[in-house]
Amino acid sequence: MFTGIITAVGRITAVHDLGASAAHGKRLTIETPPDYLADVGLGDSIALNGACMTVTSFDADQARFTVDISLESLSRTTGLDQPGAVNLEKALRANDRLGGHIVSGHVDGMGEVAHFAPVGESWDLRIVAPVALARFLAYKGSIVVNGASLTVNAVRDLDDGCEVQINLIPHTVQHTQLGTLKAGSRVNLEIDTVARYVERMLQVAPELARPAAPQA
DSSP states (O other), rough: OOOOOOOOEEEEEEEEEEESSSSSEEEEEEEETTTTTOOTTTTTTEETTTEEEEEEEEETTTTEEEEEEEEHHTTTOSSSSSEEEEEEEEEEOTTOOOOOOOOOOOEEEEEEEEOOOOOOEEEEEEEOOHHHHHHHTTTTTTTEEEEEEEEEEEEEETTTTTEEEEEHHHHHHSGGGGGGOOOOOOOEEEEEHHHHHHHHHHHHHHHHOOOOOOOO
């Protein structure tokens, strides 16, 4: 579990095949800022651009670690199959502050940046999400973009999806990978956890949703 508060920006420096066939995944080597791995252990979870991954090896002195990513995960995410900057977040501990919102680290879909430009001291980010995610996105609701917990400022339904408008403050632009986005960039999206349960409750037949009658 995560909070969507990015704790560092790392860089994928190497991508290696885990096998000879197209069905195999990749092994990623990620470099981090100095001391970022000081409290990390083998098997810990670290989110890369919003996708929860398991640390398979690490070298704290060299500030780098590896993860193995399956073909399934590669097919459902973007930005994890080639060298480049990635947002990093370590898994939430029981005594941590929940600074963003509850995030699972499971990417629900990929969106595309339609607009990214400065407005005053901030930045206006607009992302087109797929139709399947449109019903989960609401004004002043939460959305995770490449692992960062953000607030939706406006929603506009389209024929081929849903455009969400987000305001990024300078700190977010400067301290996350989001500052490198541009129109046409693909991003990983995760919907709000509460929205998942609301959707499920609406799907369940009314008779199944009622409490069982007490036994005589």
